[in-house]
Amino acid sequence: MSDPSTAAPKIKDVDFGDLLYLEPHGPDTYVGIVARYPWGNRLFGGQVVAQALAAAMATVQSDRRPHSLHSYFIRPGSTTEPIRFEVERLRDGRSFCTRQVVARQSGGAILNVSVSFQVDEDEADAQIVTLPEGLALPDDPTLENYSWGNLIDRRAVDLQGQDGEPWRLGYWLRIIDEDGALLGDDPIKHTLAMAFLSDAAPSRAARSPHPDFANDTSDRFKFQGASLDHSVWFHRPCRADQWHWFDTRSHGLSGGRGLVTGDVLNLDGTHVATIAQEVLLRRIRDRV
Numbered sequence: 001m002s003d004p005s006t007a008a009p010k011i012k013d014v015d016f017g018d019l020l021y022l023e024p025h026g027p028d029t030y031v032g033i034v035a036r037y038p039w040g041n042r043l044f045g046g047q048v049v050a051q052a053l054a055a056a057m058a059t060v061q062s063d064r065r066p067h068s069l070h071s072y073f074i075r076p077g078s079t080t081e082p083i084r085f086e087v088e089r090l091r092d093g094r095s096f097c098t099r100q101v102v103a104r105q106s107g108g109a110i111l112n113v114s115v116s117f118q119v120d121e122d123e124a125d126a127q128i129v130t131l132p133e134g135l136a137l138p139d140d141p142t143l144e145n146y147s148w149g150n151l152i153d154r155r156a157v158d159l160q161g162q163d164g165e166p167w168r169l170g171y172w173l174r175i176i177d178e179d180g181a182l183l184g185d186d187p188i189k190h191t192l193a194m195a196f197l198s199d200a201a202p203s204r205a206a207r208s209p210h211p212d213f214a215n216d217t218s219d220r221f222k223f224q225g226a227s228l229d230h231s232v233w234f235h236r237p238c239r240a241d242q243w244h245w246f247d248t249r250s251h252g253l254s255g256g257r258g259l260v261t262g263d264v265l266n267l268d269g270t271h272v273a274t275i276a277q278e279v280l281l282r283r284i285r286d287r288v
Contacts (some may be wrong), residue, residue, distance in 0.1 A: 008079040011035040011044070012149025016175065016182050019047065020054055020192050028087040030055045036079045038148060043077030045111075045227045046199030048103050050192045052113040055085035056099040057188060064097055064117035066191060069232045071113040076226070081105050095119050129263045129271045131245060132159060137267075138172035138243045151176055152200060159247075167250035169205045170262070173197050177241035193240030198232050198264070198275045201246035206258035206279035208250050226280045228257065238264075238272040246275070256282050 014035045022030035032051040037044045049071055057066065077083065083103050090098040096118050103111040136143055136157055143155040155172040175183065175193045183189045203225055207213050212222055238244065248262035258281050264273040 008034045008036050010149070011037050011151055014151075016151060016177075016193070017189075020050065020189065022051060022054055022058065022085065025084065028059055028089065030058065030085045030087075031082050032085065033082055034077065034079050041079050043079060043110075044199065045073055045077075045230065046196045048073075048077055048083065048111045049113065049199060049230060049232075050196040051083065052085055052101040052103050052111060053115060053195050054192055055087050056101050056113070056115040056117075057192075059087050059089060059099060060092075060097055060117050063119050065120065065187075065234070066115050067118045067234050068116045069113060069195065069234075070115075070229070071111055071231070072229045073111055073227050075105075075107060075110045077103075077110045078105050078107070083110070090114075095121070127271045129247075129265065131265055131269045132247070135159075135245065138174075143172070146171070147176075148200075152197070153243075154200060156204070157245075167205065167208045167252075168247070169208055170245060170247045171201050171204075172243050173200060173246055174243045175240045183239075183241050187237055190238055190240045191234060194234070194238050194244075194264070194273060195232060197240060197244070197246075198273065199227060199230060199277070201248050201262060202227075202260040202275065202277040203279055205248035205250045205260045205262070206253075206277070206281055209253050209258070210281065212283065222284060224280070224282045224284055228278045228280050231276045233274045234272070235274065236270055236272045238266065243267050244272065248275075253281060256280060 022032045025031050086102045088100040090100055099115045101113045102109050138155045146154040146156050153174045153176050157170050159168040177183050245265045246262050248260050251259040258279045260277050262275045265271050
């Protein structure tokens, strides 16, 4: 484990497998490492969510797959110390089981997550969501590149005004794994990586209805933002090292909070997940 007194490595220098690895520390308790992100000393919420999901998955049988995850961000995570994940086994049924995970650092709880798992069932499979017509594909050279170093490949797409939805924006996202060694064929790693990616999409759509939104890099200097809560529904298997379209929509702003929902589809149009997030959004001049 990392020495808490030592500055965490930058995310571009961290092996994703190491980020997902949790060291057991007693019954249903695990410790994970931290990393520094481009914006400074606050942790990326998607990292903590993915690690919390990994802790929950470590306590269920291998035939149980996560189908829904609901989390509250309680405090900003620190990049100066590891994270302790405490799992509570709320229920184990024949088809479903439920876990609650609290992520802690020395200042107290930073995240609370509930995860529901289900055995695979041979029932009807009906998909309604589809890729938008005329959507620019991730290899389109006109798309803005918002990638994070050697880990997250991210291309921005604006669909504002399309189909009468003025606050519709999205990203093509994938975990960078050119040689296939990072995630391999392990479905657990791909599910955890999708949980990680799910927090890399909503913030821009959350800002979009604000009258001061410019949809460029100047926005980062205008607003104080943070994820307040975050949910993911896992519909179908995915490969997080392949491109996925995160189709996000704002539902407006009120009280310094914005709500975003989004559908996640892979390149062939398969609907693999749905996300929802409430985001704190304040003008920096209003900060006390």
